[in-house]
Amino acid sequence: MFLRKRLFALGLAVVVAATAACSGSGGGGQAKDTLVVYTGQAGDFQLNFNPYSPTFIEGMGTINEPLFFFNIAADQPPKPLLGTEFTWNTDGTELSITLRDNVSWSDGQKFTAKDVVFTLDMVAKNPALNKTAYKGTATATDDTHVVVKFPEPAYMDGPQVLGQMWIMPEHIWKNIANPATEVSPNPVGTGPFVLGDFKAQSFTLKANPKYWGGEPAVKQIRYLSLSGNQAGVDALKAGSIDWQTGPIPDIKDIEKNYPGYKAITLPLNQVALYTCSNAALGCQGAQTDPAVRKAIYYGMNRTQINSLAFQNVNSEMSPGFTLLPRDTALVSGKLTDRIAPMNPNTAKANELLTSAGYVKGADGIYAKDGKPLALTVKVVAGWTDYITALETLSQQLLQIGVKITPQQLSWNEWADARGRGQYELLIDSVEQGPAPDPYYTYAYFFSTTATAPVGQSAYPNYSRFSNATVDKALAELKKTDRGNPARQPHYDAIQVELEKFMPYIPVLTGGIPNEYNDKAFTGWPTKDDLYAFPAVWKRPDASQVYVKLKPAGK
Structure with a gap:
């Protein structure tokens, strides 16, 4: 069993009992219209429904919608949401968008093209919101048409503008001085749900009766904060949650061990050790040295980590951060390692450190200028798979003279440290973008503008x-439409730099396990019908699942 046992019995019993009471049937078969979900939240929820904030807790797709839904789980045309159609001009410098008519904000005011223009302008004017360096100029030609002009070809901006910009109500947000720090405690959106009640341990979204797509069959979604992955497992056993994305023991036997539940596991994100890597921007610690980062990379026994922490559901990863197996054809032939080694190379790790001036002490730990090579790695308390991975890695890295100490924090503390760069190492996943192309991962996580x-x-x-x-290659990729072979040299250039400097140290491609109550609700994504990526924390995919679900028997 890979989960480290954590004892939260008393608090969990209270939460599970309360959850069962509010959810109705739990794992039973009686129809109910409240869906209970667990996103992995450990610690109190902090009120924040701003979809542009790095510490948001919900809202992307559920409350504030994009114009279209781009499904990265399947090769499908974009699904119209607030937009109904879009076209590019011949050179990729002008994007014309037609909007849905007769849409209202949840406060009753009419949605128009002015709201779209306002949102795009807001993003363009605020670097903290503009994670892909959007430089378009948007104009409303009438209430249902918007034209976005770009100073140069911007094909790769299409899925971002259309699928990852959350449209905000101008009549409210025009009065907000700093949209990057606004917490939006009373969110107004066009989406299928509105905010219900909010408490530190639980909040609800209610079905929006004015939703343009029709009021959802799921009338309420209750989000829970538990104590971590083990608490999620226990709640699943009790039948008191309906959907969670996280590890459980013996997931292959879920239907036997958790009657009424099914599971689906798909590759999506890439597990990595984040490093605060750039001393010029204020990062401090030995991890600012690329030699240390690469030594850690070579010191990992990924086979053991996968077995002990991830039940072998994770898979190989490329140091060029192309998502495997999806992007196998894009992996650069110029990489030293096309695939990160699954077993450690201690000789290579020691060579890197000694060449960089580190000397091993009597305790077996390298040091430089009198400072031991000892680093703290932050992790969210209750994320048992990641905690187990770090505990395993800490033992592995002693073999190459590197000491890492896991530090467990609440999600809020961890997210704040991540955003402000106040960490040496932390463990997290590198995410994918709105379309199946590594460009977006590169633009999000490796661009100077972000x-x-x-x-x-x-x-x-x-x-x-x-x-x-990397910045130059990203600029060139942005001008070239997907599928053009001229893109590969730019992918090559980026991947070579990422392997050379490793600001995010590759661990494994994450197999994302999802468990869902198939007895109480119907309409879940399956491998035969991947209409959205099935992860409760994946936005806006989760909102697509919510609107598709129906209580059993209805």
């Missing part, structure tokens, strides 16, 4: 990585 000095909020280039070669 970062900030330590102390300021960076989103989402949390490592503070800045590299002129």
Whole structure:
């Protein structure tokens, strides 16, 4: 069993009892219209429904919608939401969008093209919101048509503008001075749900009776904060949650061990050690040295980590951060390692450290200038798979003279440290973008435009990585439409730099396990019908699942 046992019995019993009471049937078969979900939240929820904030708790797709839904789980055309159709001009410098008519905000005011223009302008004017350096100029030609003009070809901006910009109501947000720090305690949106009640341990979204797509069959979604993955497992056993994304023991036997539940596991994100890598932007610690980062990379026994922490549901990863197996054809032939080694190379790790001036002490730990090579790695308390991975890694790295100490924090503390760069190492997943192309991962996590000095909020280039070669290649990729073979040299250039500097140290491609109550609700994504990626924390995919679900028997 890979989960480290954590005893939260008394608190969990209270939560499970309360959950069962509010959810109705739990794992039973009686129809209910409240869906209870667990996103992995450990610690109190902090009121924040701003979808542009790095510490938001909900709202992307459920409350504030994009124009279209781009499904990265299946090769499908974008699904119309607030937009109904879009076209590019011949050179990729002008994007024309037609909007849905007769849509209202949840406060009753009419949605128009002015709201779209306002949102795009807001993003363009606020670097903290603009994670892909959007430079378009939007104009409303009438209430249902918007034209976005770009200074140069911007094909790759399409899925971002259309699928990852959350449209905000101008009549409210025009009065907000700093949209990057606004917490939006009373969110107004066009989406299928509105905020219900909010408490530190639980909040609800209620079905929006004015939703343009029709009021959802799921009338209420209750989000729970538990004590971590083990608490999620116990709640699943009790039948008191309906959907969670996280590890459980013996997931292959879920239907036997958890009657009424099914599971689906798919590759999505890439597990990595984030490093605050850039001393020029204020990062401090030995991890700012690329030699240390690469030594850690070679010191990992990924086979053992996968077995002990992830039940072998994770898989190989490329140091060029192309998602495998989806992007196998894009992996650069110029990489030293096309795939991160699954077993450690201690000789290589020691060579890197000694060449960089580190000397091993009597205790077996390397040191330089009198400072031992000892680092703290932050992790969310209750994320048992990641905690187990770090405990395993800490033993592995002693073999190469590196000491890492896991530090468990609440999600809020961890997220704040991640955003402000106030960490040495932390464990998290590197996410994918709105379309199946590594460009978006590169633009989000490795672009200079997506970062900030330590102390300021960076989103989402949390490592503070800045590299002129990567920035230049991203600029060229942005001008070229997907599928064009001219893109590969730019992918090559980026991947070579990422392997060379490793601001995020590759661990494994994450197999994302999802468990859902198939007895109480119907309409879940399956491998035969992947209409959205099935992860409760994946936005806006989760909102697509919510609107598709129906209580059993209805």
